[in-house]
Amino acid sequence: MLFAAVQRISASSTKSIRKLSSASRTRTAVSGRSAARSSTATGANPGASTCSVEDASATKRSRLTASGDTVPRVLRRRHDAPVSPTPDRLAGKAVGAALRRLGYSEDGLFRLLGDEAYSGGREEVPIHERRLSDSRLATAVRLFFLERPVPFLDAVRALGRRTVDALETTGLADLGDDVAPRARITPVGELLVASDGYSRDVQDPPDYVATYTPTSRLCDLLTPRPHVARALDLGTGNGIHALRAAQHSRHVVATDVNERALAYTELNAALNGLANVECRRGSLFEPVGDERFELITCNAPFVVSPERRWAYRDGGFEADGFSEHIVRGAADHLAEGGFATLLVSWIADDEDALDEHALGWVEETGCDGWILPVFGSEPLDHAAGWNAHLAADPDAYGTAVDEWTRYLDDLGVRWVSEGAVLLHKRPGARRPVRVDEVDEDELDEAGDQVLRAFATRARLAEPGRAELLEGRPAPAARLVVENELGAPPSREILVRLDEGTHHAFEAPARAAAVVAALDGRVSLGDAIQAVADRLSLSAGQASRLRREAVDLTRALLEIGALELSY
Numbered sequence: 001m002l003f004a005a006v007q008r009i010s011a012s013s014t015k016s017i018r019k020l021s022s023a024s025r026t027r028t029a030v031s032g033r034s035a036a037r038s039s040t041a042t043g044a045n046p047g048a049s050t051c052s053v054e055d056a057s058a059t060k061r062s063r064l065t066a067s068g069d070t071v072p073r074v075l076r077r078r079h080d081a082p083v084s085p086t087p088d089r090l091a092g093k094a095v096g097a098a099l100r101r102l103g104y105s106e107d108g109l110f111r112l113l114g115d116e117a118y119s120g121g122r123e124e125v126p127i128h129e130r131r132l133s134d135s136r137l138a139t140a141v142r143l144f145f146l147e148r149p150v151p152f153l154d155a156v157r158a159l160g161r162r163t164v165d166a167l168e169t170t171g172l173a174d175l176g177d178d179v180a181p182r183a184r185i186t187p188v189g190e191l192l193v194a195s196d197g198y199s200r201d202v203q204d205p206p207d208y209v210a211t212y213t214p215t216s217r218l219c220d221l222l223t224p225r226p227h228v229a230r231a232l233d234l235g236t237g238n239g240i241h242a243l244r245a246a247q248h249s250r251h252v253v254a255t256d257v258n259e260r261a262l263a264y265t266e267l268n269a270a271l272n273g274l275a276n277v278e279c280r281r282g283s284l285f286e287p288v289g290d291e292r293f294e295l296i297t298c299n300a301p302f303v304v305s306p307e308r309r310w311a312y313r314d315g316g317f318e319a320d321g322f323s324e325h326i327v328r329g330a331a332d333h334l335a336e337g338g339f340a341t342l343l344v345s346w347i348a349d350d351e352d353a354l355d356e357h358a359l360g361w362v363e364e365t366g367c368d369g370w371i372l373p374v375f376g377s378e379p380l381d382h383a384a385g386w387n388a389h390l391a392a393d394p395d396a397y398g399t400a401v402d403e404w405t406r407y408l409d410d411l412g413v414r415w416v417s418e419g420a421v422l423l424h425k426r427p428g429a430r431r432p433v434r435v436d437e438v439d440e441d442e443l444d445e446a447g448d449q450v451l452r453a454f455a456t457r458a459r460l461a462e463p464g465r466a467e468l469l470e471g472r473p474a475p476a477a478r479l480v481v482e483n484e485l486g487a488p489p490s491r492e493i494l495v496r497l498d499e500g501t502h503h504a505f506e507a508p509a510r511a512a513a514v515v516a517a518l519d520g521r522v523s524l525g526d527a528i529q530a531v532a533d534r535l536s537l538s539a540g541q542a543s544r545l546r547r548e549a550v551d552l553t554r555a556l557l558e559i560g561a562l563e564l565s566y
């Protein structure tokens, strides 16, 4: 049963309620937009200090040999500067297999560290450490999730001697009396993802490679996942989207300007036993020439910023130029029938027309488009949010905020939006571009919903298609109608999607009653008539109901909550 009618005594409040007019050029609701964001802080980033750096010189140490004897050991490398991992395929595969055998997974982490395993920063590490037992899994978690050194013997006991050697081969750890991690390994779904360690904020190098961040997650959850021949992940970072695509694509090209990012991507492919990811270094679409792809993902360095501090954050274009380039370039590189999920940013000089930039880019691509704003802020909040890492130093913080707001003022910016632009390239007539805000806290896996939404929009655009009233829509996902007991049929209530993007629409209760009757067997026209008869509506009232019900049904079809079954 996909459709649940929930009778409630009082109306609920949902953070970001889409009005039906959100299908028009400009979105109408902005109140649900959160100004909080961080590209380096991560849902999977409990933070930790890096390994100790004293004794960086050759130090006599001892270690366990394969036979169990101890022999003097020289600590070969131990310094603070980030190094590139070595993407040795065999060694990487061995490390991945050993961690999996131990149960190094999301579930394993939740079991050991509790529900908050993935939250918090490096300041949480001492607390997390104290939750750990001395099991073999706990040793691996201490080493690669909390990024703490562990005694060499413990590492061998947990992972086996060959795997410990593979850690050195791949550059994932330095070996000495302790095994000292040089990277973090984060379980993300079925995948293991190595990246640089915890962010040290201002001390992060320009080529810092972040772990699975909140924006990585947004991009991941909003990516449709059909089986395709060729996929492109632009600005791949640690390679997370390339790895995800590799699970449903024959071949994946992963690009980045950052050599260290590509080294991580190659190593991560090995850690996960994936042999179909090809890394290419270069800027924007230059590494792929005029090649075409059925899937393009890009969590771009989209931040509207006057700085060039971090490759993952500052794209180096004026204003939202990097994002514009990504949207237009993705459309050019999409194969017919292809999809793109792009995390980008756009500015507005008019608070009553927040999405004109993104709408303009998408409309000119000729693709079907879906713009999903997630964060939005005024210039001062934007500047404060993206410089929060300086907050402990009020002078530096103030200076940076001044520099950013001056930059935005000079550009005439009144509002900065950050979110996703989804594209679908197909022949034939286009549907108007939709804009629907997304609340990142409510977002679930939405890839199938995105596929449905674009498929339905293509169908609705078919020439000669029968009127929507003759169609027989059916729920394609869990829908909830939130009504009040005894509420009059004209009362506005919520119809919300209980999965995927969790969009919600306000509509009169009588229109919601029509939608609640749609089961794929009854036509929309008949469902409207049945409700009109039941409520004994006059001709004028029935005509209004028809308009309301068609609008609501169309919106639910266009977001993939309903599908057509005629």
Ligand SMILES: C[S@@+](CC[C@H](N)C(=O)[O-])C[C@H]1O[C@@H](n2cnc3c(N)ncnc32)[C@H](O)[C@@H]1O
Binding pocket: 039, 211, 212, 213, 215, 216, 219, 234, 235, 236, 237, 238, 239, 240, 241, 255, 256, 257, 258, 261, 282, 283, 284, 298, 299, 300, 301, 302, 311, 312, 313, 314, 315
């Ligand atoms: C926000 S990070 C996203 C990383 C990864 N895709 C993810 O979602 O976690 C942006 C990435 O784009 C890369 N990048 C920056 N400028 C680029 C450019 N001009 N062309 C290609 N990649 C670029 C950065 O090095 C960084 O790895």
